[in-house]
Amino acid sequence: MSTETVTIANLGAEGDGVAHTPAGAVYVPFALPGETVAIARVKNQGTIMSITTPSPDRRAPACRHFGPDAEGGACGGCSLQHYADAPYQAYKRGLVVDALKAKGLDVPVAPLIPAQPGERRRTVFTMRRTEKEMLIGFNQAGSHHIVSIRECPVAVPGIVARLDDIRAIGSALATSADPFRVTVLETATGLDLGFEGIRKLGDKERQAMTRTVLRLKGIARVSHEGEILIEPVKPLISFGGVPVSPAPAGFTQATVAAEEAMAELVLGHLAKAKKIADLFAGAGTFALRLARKAKVHAVExxxxxxxxxxLAARNTQGLKPVTVEKRDLFRRPLMVSELKGFDGLVFDPPRAGAEAQVKELARTAVPRIAAVSCNPLTLARDLRVLVDGGYRIDSVTPIDQFLWSSHVEAVALLSREK
Structure with missing residues (x-):
């Protein structure tokens, strides 16, 4: 370990400050562009010892668990609470701009649609039983150390207010001192808790959990590894007014605001389509909204x-026909012949993107495509394929869903001339 003073040039892709030194780039968490900081350095990682010249964009963090001086260690849930709104939002938009430019796509990028504190309805916590307490929180960045939290300005108040109740349920289920995870989703009917990683879960733990849940109230469902342990009331969320009961610990967009912003862009772009394909459809975020006006084929x-x-489509009146198909689109993308007849398409893949699928899409005549992504790098790669196939990018809109992190969503709208 060595100690030195460096100047931070920019933020890296993970939100760390980057100092360019004769020995190469050094990554310094919690540092901001323009700052001069004294660091303890190990290889290419630096830890702030003191800040000689602070940035005018530095501000006090919103949470006691954030930063190098946080009690109990720095929570790894956020990396940019100390950055003022305007440069923070410019940084996130820049991640999308830079990814597109790296693929030779110099297209207009809209301003970032910002996120607000208290919006995160879906949060994944790490839990572990110790001799003194039940820990619930987030791992410190680059560590297995769990920072047990008492507050979280990112999560919806309905989750923060029930942290002690989630602790109690986790304590009833825990069978050892090994860490495990719980996905917490706020639904219209109560919290949906999906546990993963508890070893040798037995009748004793199940019975203790049941007693705890029935005593606490307000818990819609508890599951473990996809198995429903108790469901006092079916958890329900709404996709454009269509009630859906998601799978245990299933994927949903992390905030309602971001989901609605994405949906507005997608629905607007595909407004005139009569037959739409929704690829990587999940539980119907877009498909069920689109089915208000168009036939939809959902593939997941x-x-x-x-x-x-x-189930949601079958039980909702007023929708156009919705057909579903279970298919691994990474291994078996829809082929050109299968996409004939669709006049609109939306795809929203995992972080890996939709490389195999877009190679087929690029050869189709589908007039309008909406591409939704949580990874600017794979989005840019996929858009390059579509542009090379003759599509035009009409717009790209970055959307902040993971406040004070380095993750950013984007919706790209494309069209093909007849």
Whole structure:
């Protein structure tokens, strides 16, 4: 370990400050561009010892668990609470701009649609039982150390207010001192808790959990590894007014505001389409909204998510026909011949993107495509394929869903001339 003073040139892709030194780039968490900081350096990682010249964009963090001086260690849930709004939002938009430019796509990028504190309805916590207490929180960045939290300005108040209740349920289920995870989703009917990683869960733990849940009230469902342990009331969320009961610990957009912003862009772009394909459809975020005005074919590889979509479509009056297909689009993308007849398409893949699928899409005549992504790098790669196939990028809109992190969503709208 060595100690030195460096100047931070920019923020890296993970939100760390980057100092360019004769020995190469050094990454310094919690540092901001323009700052001069004294660091303890190990290889290419630096830890702030003191700040000689602070940035005018530095501000006090919103949470006691953030930063190098946080009691109990720095929570790894956020990396940019100390950055003022305007440069923070410019940084996130820049991640999308830079990814597109790296693929030779010099297209207009809209201003970032910002996120606000208290919006995160879906949060994944790490839990572990110790001799003194039940820990619930987030791992410190680059560490297995769990920072047990008492507040979280990012999460919806309905989750923060129930942290002690989630602790109690986790304590009833824990069978050892090993860490495990819980996905917490706020639904219209109560919290949906999906636990993963508890070893040798037995009748004793299940019975203790049941007693705890019935005593606490306000818990819609508790599951473990996809198995429903107790469901006092079916958890329900709404996709454009269509009630859906998601699969246990299933994927949903992390905030309602970001989901609605994405949906508005997608629905506006595909407003005139009569037959739409929704690829990587999940539980129906877009498909069920689109079905208000168009026939929709929803394709998804996760059976439980697809079943939730199908059930919601069947039980909702006023929708156009919705068909579903379970299919691994990474291994078996829809081919050109299968996409004939669709006049609109939306795809929203995992972080890996939709490389195999867009190679087929680029050869189709589908007039309008909406591409939704949580990874600017794979989005840019996929858009390059579509542009090379003759599509025009009409707009790209970055959307902040993971406040004070380095993650950013984007919606790209494309069209093909007749």
């Amino acid at each position: 590889g996760e059976a439980k998510a697809l079943a939730a979509l199908d």
